[in-house]
Amino acid sequence: MWRPLIPMSMQGGQDYKEASLLGSICRICQRIYFPFQPVCFACYSDEAVEPINLGRRGRLVKYTVATVAPAGFEPPHIQGFVELPGGVRVFSLLYGNNLKEGMEMELVPEVRGQEEDGTLLVCFRFKPLEVSR
Amino acid sequence: MRDVYVAGVGMTRFGKFLDKTLKDLAREAVWEAIRDAEIDPRKIAVAYAANSYAGLITGQETVRGQTLLRACGITKIPVINVENACASGSTAFNQAWLAVASGLYDVALALGVEKLYCGDLGKSLHALSTSSDVEIEGKMGIFFPGIYALRVKEHMAKYGITKEQLARVAVKNHFNGSLNPRAQYRNTVTVEEVLTSRVIVDPITLLMTAPIGDGAAAAILVGGEAVKNLRKPKVKVLATCLVSNDPLVEEEGREPTVTRAARAAFEAASVDPKDVGVVELHDVVAPVEMLLWEQTLICPPGESGKWVDEGVVELTGRVASNTSGGLCAKGHPAAATGLAQVAEIVWQLRGEAGQRQVQHKPLVGMVENGGGNVANDTAAVAIHLLGR
Numbered sequence: 001m002w003r004p005l006i007p008m009s010m011q012g013g014q015d016y017k018e019a020s021l022l023g024s025i026c027r028i029c030q031r032i033y034f035p036f037q038p039v040c041f042a043c044y045s046d047e048a049v050e051p052i053n054l055g056r057r058g059r060l061v062k063y064t065v066a067t068v069a070p071a072g073f074e075p076p077h078i079q080g081f082v083e084l085p086g087g088v089r090v091f092s093l094l095y096g097n098n099l100k101e102g103m104e105m106e107l108v109p110e111v112r113g114q115e116e117d118g119t120l121l122v123c124f125r126f127k128p129l130e131v132s133r
Numbered sequence: 134m135r136d137v138y139v140a141g142v143g144m145t146r147f148g149k150f151l152d153k154t155l156k157d158l159a160r161e162a163v164w165e166a167i168r169d170a171e172i173d174p175r176k177i178a179v180a181y182a183a184n185s186y187a188g189l190i191t192g193q194e195t196v197r198g199q200t201l202l203r204a205c206g207i208t209k210i211p212v213i214n215v216e217n218a219c220a221s222g223s224t225a226f227n228q229a230w231l232a233v234a235s236g237l238y239d240v241a242l243a244l245g246v247e248k249l250y251c252g253d254l255g256k257s258l259h260a261l262s263t264s265s266d267v268e269i270e271g272k273m274g275i276f277f278p279g280i281y282a283l284r285v286k287e288h289m290a291k292y293g294i295t296k297e298q299l300a301r302v303a304v305k306n307h308f309n310g311s312l313n314p315r316a317q318y319r320n321t322v323t324v325e326e327v328l329t330s331r332v333i334v335d336p337i338t339l340l341m342t343a344p345i346g347d348g349a350a351a352a353i354l355v356g357g358e359a360v361k362n363l364r365k366p367k368v369k370v371l372a373t374c375l376v377s378n379d380p381l382v383e384e385e386g387r388e389p390t391v392t393r394a395a396r397a398a399f400e401a402a403s404v405d406p407k408d409v410g411v412v413e414l415h416d417v418v419a420p421v422e423m424l425l426w427e428q429t430l431i432c433p434p435g436e437s438g439k440w441v442d443e444g445v446v447e448l449t450g451r452v453a454s455n456t457s458g459g460l461c462a463k464g465h466p467a468a469a470t471g472l473a474q475v476a477e478i479v480w481q482l483r484g485e486a487g488q489r490q491v492q493h494k495p496l497v498g499m500v501e502n503g504g505g506n507v508a509n510d511t512a513a514v515a516i517h518l519l520g521r
Contacts, residue, residue, distance in 0.1 A: 006273070069274070077274070079274075081509075091270060093274050
């Protein structure tokens with residue numbers, strides 16, 4: 001059993017490793033938000049918003065490498081923004097030594113904690129997409 | 134709305150004061166402001182008390198303002214506890230202005246006080262990390278200097294700004310800080326020292342960053358009858374504008390949140406950005422100051438590099454910037470910062486800034502103060518325009 005560490009941010013079947021990102025879409029203006037945003041910022045509507053699967057891939061927009069990290073994380077602390085299909089930009093920690101802006105990225109779901117009953121708390125990072133030959 | 138004036142300001146030195154409590158710091162700043170205003174403290178009719186992190190650091194989660202002001206001898210009047218992360222001090226100033234401008238009160242006190250050195254750095258850093266959405270970015274491991282670094286990197290790429298220009302902003306602020314007896318750091322640094330100090334997050338190096346610190350600052354705002362008794366040169370609040378994060382800020386045609394606040398302030402004050410002669414900006418990492426000159430509309434887009442090269446922003450320049458040393462050298466006790474920025478502008482407009490006095494005698498000064506980060510935008514931004 002697993003659940004997303006950030007409420008309404010990921011969805012999937014039994015294997016958390018196969019999970020994908022969950023967001024919301026406003027059916028009036030088609031804006032997409034991540035994570036799930038219950039009221040559209042542009043339309044001020046709480047009725048036209050639906051969940052949407054945002055998949056597992058995106059494009060690296062920008063990133064930066066810090067030599068120090070907040071508590072619970074190890075340097076290098078690589079932060080960046082990944083643009084998902086539909087245009088929504090997701091803040092994420094990243095893996096990779098040779099990151100380049102514009103490169104294709106894929107989701108890496110990872111366990112960040114555990115509840116008392118054993119339920120895994122799952123968050124994510126992105127890493128460069130590995131192209132199979 | 135009535136005209137509102139800053140009658141008095143006060144500020145402790147910023148630094149590491151393990152022997153001083155929040156109350157000690159608050160009392161020092163408040164009583165300096167009272168004496169500076171030459172006002173009967175009994176006339177203070179309302180107080181806005183800003184503090185961001187003591188709830189987590191000392192456990193005094195509620196009624197902080199009442200406990201701090203009691204130590205200053207100020208009781209009974211309405212006390213409003215204010216929190217907007219690193220923009221708390223400016224928020225208190227903005228609300229104190231509103232209280233007086235509305236006509237409800239003639240004399241208001243705004244206090245900002247913070248004590249980040251508590252003997253447990255982990256505790257302090259944890260407290261600071263709560264200035265984001267702890268359920269989202271907090272859990273994802275957001276690291277604020279990295280967010281600022283991304284903004285600086287984009288700005289560099291867009292306009293061909295060099296690392297040396299970034300470093301020269303830090304050199305300028307440290308030089309200004311060396312002339313400010315209230316600054317946390319009073320040493321000067323060279324471009325080479327800045328560029329070769331430890332990289333925190335590319336392109337930000339250690340000597341470009343603001344330290345944590347302890348300190349307090351206060352301002353007394355007056356309107357109506359109370360204006361008649363002012364003895365010091367009058368400093369008027371031309372405008373104060375407070376805004377919050379814009380979730381759609383990256384969409385085409387939207388203005389950065391700082392620009393939205395600045396534009397509103399300049400319109401409210403009927404002041405041309407070209408008339409601003411001295412500014413205090415939220416340089417939590419020094420190079421962000423270049424972006425802020427442009428975003429606050431005082432500098433044309435893309436010309437901040439030229440401003441560095443031509444010395445426009447030095448004490449001898451046309452738009453002296455962070456004359457106090459800025460957050461980077463003066464220090465950054467979060468909730469005290471906004472009111473310390475106000476104090477610096479008041480001293481500059483009165484001609485009381487001593488060795489760091491801006492030479493061209495500015496008529497209008499500006500404060501920009503930002504706090505927190507929610508969904509990739511600064512959570513709270515305040516702009517104040519002050520004039521003489």
